[in-house]
Amino acid sequence: MDSVGVAADAGPGPAWRSKCPWGAPNTTSISCSLADVMSEQLAKELQLEEENAAFPEVVAVAEGPFITGENTDTSSDLMLAQMLQMEFDREYDAQLRREEKKINGDSKVSISFENYRKVHPYDSDSSEDEVDWQDTRHDPYRADKPTTTPRRGFIGKGKDITTKHDEVVCGRKNTARMENFAPEFQVGDGIGMDLKLSNQVFNALKQHAYSEERRSARLHEKKEHSTAEKAVDPKTRLLMYKMINSGMLETITGCISTGKESVVFHAYGGESATEDKVIPPECAIKVFKTTLNEFKNRDKYIKDDYRFKDRFGRLNPRKIIRMWAEKEMHNLTRMQNAGIPCPKVVLLKKHVLVMSFIGQDQVPAPKLKDVTLSSEDMKKAYHQILNMMQQLYKECNLVHADLSEYNMLWHDGKVWLIDVSQSVEPTHPHGLEFLFRDCRNVSQFFQKGGVAEVLNERELFNAVSGLNITADNEVDFQEEIEALEKMNEDHVQNHGKKLSRFSSSGDPPIYDE
Numbered sequence: 001m002d003s004v005g006v007a008a009d010a011g012p013g014p015a016w017r018s019k020c021p022w023g024a025p026n027t028t029s030i031s032c033s034l035a036d037v038m039s040e041q042l043a044k045e046l047q048l049e050e051e052n053a054a055f056p057e058v059v060a061v062a063e064g065p066f067i068t069g070e071n072t073d074t075s076s077d078l079m080l081a082q083m084l085q086m087e088f089d090r091e092y093d094a095q096l097r098r099e100e101k102k103i104n105g106d107s108k109v110s111i112s113f114e115n116y117r118k119v120h121p122y123d124s125d126s127s128e129d130e131v132d133w134q135d136t137r138h139d140p141y142r143a144d145k146p147t148t149t150p151r152r153g154f155i156g157k158g159k160d161i162t163t164k165h166d167e168v169v170c171g172r173k174n175t176a177r178m179e180n181f182a183p184e185f186q187v188g189d190g191i192g193m194d195l196k197l198s199n200q201v202f203n204a205l206k207q208h209a210y211s212e213e214r215r216s217a218r219l220h221e222k223k224e225h226s227t228a229e230k231a232v233d234p235k236t237r238l239l240m241y242k243m244i245n246s247g248m249l250e251t252i253t254g255c256i257s258t259g260k261e262s263v264v265f266h267a268y269g270g271e272s273a274t275e276d277k278v279i280p281p282e283c284a285i286k287v288f289k290t291t292l293n294e295f296k297n298r299d300k301y302i303k304d305d306y307r308f309k310d311r312f313g314r315l316n317p318r319k320i321i322r323m324w325a326e327k328e329m330h331n332l333t334r335m336q337n338a339g340i341p342c343p344k345v346v347l348l349k350k351h352v353l354v355m356s357f358i359g360q361d362q363v364p365a366p367k368l369k370d371v372t373l374s375s376e377d378m379k380k381a382y383h384q385i386l387n388m389m390q391q392l393y394k395e396c397n398l399v400h401a402d403l404s405e406y407n408m409l410w411h412d413g414k415v416w417l418i419d420v421s422q423s424v425e426p427t428h429p430h431g432l433e434f435l436f437r438d439c440r441n442v443s444q445f446f447q448k449g450g451v452a453e454v455l456n457e458r459e460l461f462n463a464v465s466g467l468n469i470t471a472d473n474e475v476d477f478q479e480e481i482e483a484l485e486k487m488n489e490d491h492v493q494n495h496g497k498k499l500s501r502f503s504s505s506g507d508p509p510i511y512d513e
């Protein structure tokens with residue numbers, strides 16, 4: 001569409017008015033003579049009058065820079081046509097600019113659509129052919145545009161000639177191009193200074209910016225594909241990302257379990273080994289919950305554990321939760337050393353414990369409560385557990401304290417013990433009570449499971465602890481247990497130090513130090 005004088009086509013008379021594409025305005029007819037009606041002059045006047053009434057806002061816009069003062073002499077149709085033309089051209093130019101930018105990217109050799117531009121009087125002085133430059137006029141932190149080299153490649157004359165390869169011009173352009181780096185890439189406020197970056201420095205920066213972008217995309221993708229971050233707070237998320245970033249973990253695939261006190265994730269181990277440890281191909285990440293509601297139920301385990309006693313009083317709740325993780329790590333290590341099947345500790349970071357995964361291909365081994373074992377396997381499992389409880393007590397000096405079919409996994413034809421953050425030493429003020437409870441859980445489970453030779457909880461307790469409590473009913477048995485614990489506590493009070501363990505021989509029980 002060109003700048004056409006629409007007014008020239010505007011024929012006079014009512015016929016034209018009824019066909020007018022801008023609509024037929026309602027105007028009260030003015031009575032006049034036939035000669036007046038035939039007058040072209042009058043027709044034109046009437047037309048203008050009508051149009052002014054119909055498009056008042058258009059007239060207001062026409063006070064823009066491109067029609068100044070002349071609109072009284074210009075028919076309004078011409079003006080409209082010009083405006084439309086201008087709008088069209090502006091859009092066309094913007095589209096050209098976008099295409100230029102898309103095609104050129106960051107390439108050193110760029111093509112230009114300059115020759116195809118529609119140039120308008122009011123923007124013909126804009127030098128936007130340098131696509132690297134944005135409008136800097138209103139940004140006080142940005143330097144003025146540098147002088148750009150015209151398309152012929154040089155400016156000036158004779159010895160004052162400046163080519164586009166000029167060091168200063170190039171340096172400035174390079175600085176400006178830093179704006180094209182990913183938004184999160186920190187370039188400082190160099191863009192606001194008259195900084196000249198050499199090509200070498202610029203290329204190194206560009207390379208770095210791209211690799212940063214790729215790395216963040218990789219992290220982002222991992223984050224997107226993982227349900228992990230929904231279950232943990234931002235600080236924990238950061239800890240987990242750091243594990244991926246350091247190469248210790250390859251990827252965190254998802255959540256295995258959300259319990260009251262912890263959330264457990266599955267992860268694939270990375271390639272980097274830490275402290276001479278080889279990372280297992282599959283890992284479990286146990287995140288101890290940092291919300292404090294649940295920990296109250298458990299503080300008796302840790303408060304009275306002599307290993308943490310000195311620290312307990314001085315610590316804030318967040319640190320106490322870290323101690324749960326620390327406790328699980330120490331206990332697992334003891335168990336590992338005794339050869340008890342359990343997860344292997346990989347790493348502890350604050351309240352996040354990474355250990356080997358019991359299971360395969362992201363599928364965790366089933367809990368004993370969820371698996372249907374043959375009577376043969378059931379019997380085997382029972383004997384294995386009896387053995388493990390003895391090892392735990394004697395070799396690791398530990399009582400599981402939450403032993404049940406929920407914390408035993410069936411994997412590779414054997415039972416694996418997990419969840420030992422609450423495990424305590426037998427000399428813990430409630431250690432023997434915890435052991436008795438464990439024994440009851442185990443006995444009941446295997447009794448129900450049809451294992452004929454299963455010991456009752458009192459027999460099991462004696463078999464594990466080596467103590468010889470003779471009470472033949474549960475109430476008396478528990479009383480004796482509590483009496484033993486009381487003797488232990490008194491000893492601590494009187495001697496100011498803990499006993500190493502309960503004696504495994506003698507009746508009544510004695511202590512050795």
Ligand code: ADP
Nearest residue numbers: 257259261262264284343356357358364418419
């Ligand atoms: P909680 O204190 O929440 O019970 P657990 O240590 O028992 O924490 O872990 C919860 C669940 O996560 C377990 O029942 C088990 O299914 C799974 N799990 C924990 N550790 C591992 C591991 N190392 N390998 C495979 N699964 C695990």
Ligand code: MG
Nearest residue numbers: 259406407419
């Ligand atoms: Mg558990």
